[in-house]
Amino acid sequence: xxxxxxTADELTRLTDEExxxxxxxxxxxxxxQIRFRDWRELIAGGIAAVMIAPAVLRGPLLARAGALxxxxxxxxxxxxxxxxxxxxxxxxxDPALSVAxxxxxxxxxxxxxxxxxxxVAWWYVAPLLGGSVLLAxxxxxxxxxxxxxxxxxxxxxxxxxxxxxxHRAVRRTLQPKRKEIMALLxxxxx
Amino acid sequence: MPTKHEQKxxxxxxxNDGRLRHICRVYARDVEARKxxxxxxMFQLWRSLPSFGGASSIDTWVYRVALNTAxxxxxxxxxxxxxxxxxxxxxxxxxxxSLDASDDPLDLxxxxxxxxxxxxxxxxxxxxxxxxxxxxxxxxEMAEVIGISESHVGVKLxxxxxxxxxxxxxxxx
Numbered sequence: 538x539x540x541x542x543x544t545a546d547e548l549t550r551l552t553d554e555e556x557x558x559x560x561x562x563x564x565x566x567x568x569x570q571i572r573f574r575d576w577r578e579l580i581a582g583g584i585a586a587v588m589i590a591p592a593v594l595r596g597p598l599l600a601r602a603g604a605l606x607x608x609x610x611x612x613x614x615x616x617x618x619x620x621x622x623x624x625x626x627x628x629x630x631d632p633a634l635s636v637a638x639x640x641x642x643x644x645x646x647x648x649x650x651x652x653x654x655x656x657v658a659w660w661y662v663a664p665l666l667g668g669s670v671l672l673a674x675x676x677x678x679x680x681x682x683x684x685x686x687x688x689x690x691x692x693x694x695x696x697x698x699x700x701x702x703x704h705r706a707v708r709r710t711l712q713p714k715r716k717e718i719m720a721l722l723x724x725x726x727x
Numbered sequence: 728m729p730t731k732h733e734q735k736x737x738x739x740x741x742x743n744d745g746r747l748r749h750i751c752r753v754y755a756r757d758v759e760a761r762k763x764x765x766x767x768x769m770f771q772l773w774r775s776l777p778s779f780g781g782a783s784s785i786d787t788w789v790y791r792v793a794l795n796t797a798x799x800x801x802x803x804x805x806x807x808x809x810x811x812x813x814x815x816x817x818x819x820x821x822x823x824x825s826l827d828a829s830d831d832p833l834d835l836x837x838x839x840x841x842x843x844x845x846x847x848x849x850x851x852x853x854x855x856x857x858x859x860x861x862x863x864x865x866x867x868e869m870a871e872v873i874g875i876s877e878s879h880v881g882v883k884l885x886x887x888x889x890x891x892x893x894x895x896x897x898x899x900x
Contacts, residue, residue: 553729553737559766560736560773567770632771632795633778633788635874636855639795717802724852725875 578618586611592672600675603668610664617660621653637725640718647715654703654711662696736773743789746862753846753854754797764800771796783871786864790872794855801851845894853887860884 551559589611592604630642670692674685729737740747747768755761771792779788846857852873859869866877866884873880 553733556737556740556769557729557733560770563766563770564774567774630795630799631775631778632792632799633775634795635791635872636794636798636852637874639791640798643799714802721798721851724850725873 578615582611582615597675597678600672603671603673603675606664606668606671608668610661610668613660613664617653621649637722640722640725644715644718644722647711647718651707651711651715654707657703658696658700662699666692666696732777736776739772739776739785739789740769743793746789747793749862750793750797750858753858754801754851760800764797767800768793768796784868787868787871790859790864790868794858794872798851841895842891845891848894849887849890853883853890856880856883857887857891 586608589604589607593601593608595601630639630646632639634642670685670689673688677684747765750768751761751764755764772789775792779785783791846854849857855873856869859872864872866880869880870877875883
């Protein structure tokens, strides 16, 4: 048998200053994660938009249509991600809710994530990769058909990969999580 | 010199030490997981304390934060997986020994070891109710923490007690 004293007990022997330092550190790390997550996506979207924007104004019509589709796609991706982010704005579910309420909130979040990842084909892959195929085709014209064909195949494979990865995440992570939450709710309601 | 918020938080942690330690032992299997859970509960208490409006008692609030954190933590770490009976037995014995050694209201007799083996086999929600029952919480408080009616708490506890009695009547493993 292990001694009754364990690490949790050791923690309670920390001084007041050490306990405060510990929660402060966790708090700062948590805030950093939230800030970094938002900025990373905003910067990536901004850079992509700045790079694509000039192509909307010049070049063949097909290329301009492709660039416009990509820009609209970036807007759609940003909208979808921020709409989903609103649900999880403060990170974890409010732990001061009753257990049943907290589980219901978490279930809603998981359902929203499942819906987001399951529909990645239409709100992410189709506009961004579809637009890039149009841009590639328009820029090269008929003379560059072999390049366009190669790029289309590459884009299709990339799109398939993105969709497959997202569906895998739903199957392997989100569906089991949903099942666990449902089981806990069933335990509460039984 | 700690601020008012810091002082309030420190008092809360000190006053609820036994309760938090107990929850960590029930919901986390190994020392590392317990340490992590204990820190996570402290962080969640720290983070949520400013929004505590006094709508419920502070004990109910602490239980809500600690148990919600424990459930989330268990799912994240997947610590609550099936464990061999031998290991389960040691964990429960550990818990019982710790409770026996403490001065908090959760004190139980030496025979609590077998009781805790049985408790360990209960579902997550039933273990929450037993945890609070052993801490002499009222049906009203338990109902507020879990989010069900008091009569439902009564029905569940009745069922849990019967299940524990059955487990205790069996030969020890």
